[in-house]
Amino acid sequence: MRYKTNHTASAPSKVRRVKPAEVRLGELMSAAEQLFLAKGVDSTTINEIVELAQVAKGTFYHYFASKNELLAAMGERxxxxxxxxxxxxxxxxxxxxxxxxxxxxxxxxxxxxxxxxxxxxxxxxxxxxxxxxxxxxxxxxxxxxxxxxxxxxxxxxxxxxxxxxxxxxxxxxxxxxxxxxxxxxxxxxxxxxxxxxxxxxxxxxxxx
Known part of the structure; x- marks a missing residue:
């Protein structure tokens, strides 16, 4: 006699992929570059940068204390x-x-x-x-x-x-x-x- 089990296949859990730091940095700098070229540095806000880069504002401040620090990193790049x-x-x-x-x-x-x-x-x-x-x-x-x-x-x-x-x-x-x-x-x-x-x-x- 065969017995039915009550085990059901569970759906695979979604694993949240975290982008490497260098990728996030690159995205932030690329977004800033696009905006700075189009609008100028003074007219570009940090909110606009993170929105275009599709990252949280806290992510920006994790890497940079200000736009000046961002500019320094962009200069190195x-x-x-x-x-x-x-x-x-x-x-x-x-x-x-x-x-x-x-x-x-x-x-x-x-x-x-x-x-x-x-x-x-x-x-x-x-x-x-x-x-x-x-x-x-x-x-x-x-x-x-x-x-x-x-x-x-x-x-x-x-x-x-x-x-x-x-x-x-x-x-x-x-x-x-x-x-x-x-x-x-x-x-x-x-x-x-x-x-x-x-x-x-x-x-x-x-x-x-």
Whole structure:
């Protein structure tokens, strides 16, 4: 004789998936970026940011004490993305092609800055630019300096002070790119070729 059991299959309980902290941070910063670009920092409220990011307001304050702290984090993310964009282009060159890597660094620096200057201006406030030891600038300089040091090591050029030359190229590239941002009708490709030629003369080589 078979006996019926009273056991019934229970429905699987719903497990609430908690997003990793880096995902929530990314969502908050992406929402803020969208709103800051559309409305400006001062006109954007924290309520609007959390609503667009679809997180609780308490989540915002778990990570940031204020919009200023959020902006600082966005600045770090901007620099990381900028560096990654340059690195990906640099890595298309042969490992020992230091002239090619320098050319790519200069060309892509102009393009990346011109493409993202509005976000750059939002996350890099005036006081940031006057911080002479800011780590974001130093991270970009270190990338360029490594190229110059290795090029000197293998004899592509002779640079006595790679750090100083890096500062000159960095400041020059950044400064001249403001010119094409202010004059969008400028022929960008021609502009990049001229800047590249001038930077290469600075290190004593001709454009390839």
């Amino acid at each position: 901007y620099t990381a993305q900028f560096l990654q964009r340059l690195e990906e282009k640099i890595e298309t060159c042969q490992a020992d092609d230091w002239l090619g890597r320098l050319c790519v660094w200069i060309q892509e620096s102009i393009k990346a800055y011109a493409d993202t200057y509005r976000l750059h201006d939002i996350v890099y406030t005036n006081h940031h630019h006057h911080n002479r030891s800011n780590r974001e600038k130093n991270a970009i300089l270190a990338q360029l300096q490594l190229i110059l040091e290795n090029g000197t090591r293998v004899g592509v050029w002779q640079i006595a002070e790679p750090r100083i030359t890096s500062l000159l190229i960095y400041a020059g590239v950044h400064g001249v790119t403001d010119d094409i941002i202010a004059s969008p009708e400028t022929d960008r490709e021609h502009f990049i070729r001229v800047v590249l030629a001038d930077c290469l003369r600075m290190v004593g080589v001709s454009e390839r």
